[in-house]
Amino acid sequence: xxxxxxxxxxxxxxxxxxxxxxxxxxxxxxxxxxxxxxxxxxxxxxxxxxxxxxxxxxxxxxxx
Numbered sequence: 001x002x003x004x005x006x007x008x009x010x011x012x013x014x015x016x017x018x019x020x021x022x023x024x025x026x027x028x029x030x031x032x033x034x035x036x037x038x039x040x041x042x043x044x045x046x047x048x049x050x051x052x053x054x055x056x057x058x059x060x061x062x063x064x
Contacts, residue, residue: 018032037058040056040057040058044056044061049061
């Protein structure tokens with residue numbers, strides 16, 4: 001059993017398991033993608049990826 005992610009190593013293990021589950025069910029895949037984007041949007045609004053979103057892993061928001 002893997003505990004709640006607290007380190008990059010644990011996060012990677014949990015993410016890999018989540019992606020394996022998602023690949024087997026399109027509805028789960030959609031839910032996970034929506035939640036993931038929501039989390040990234042929240043971080044973006046809090047300037048986590050730079051004041052203009054230039055470091056967002058989904059792409060540089062300065063070009064948008």
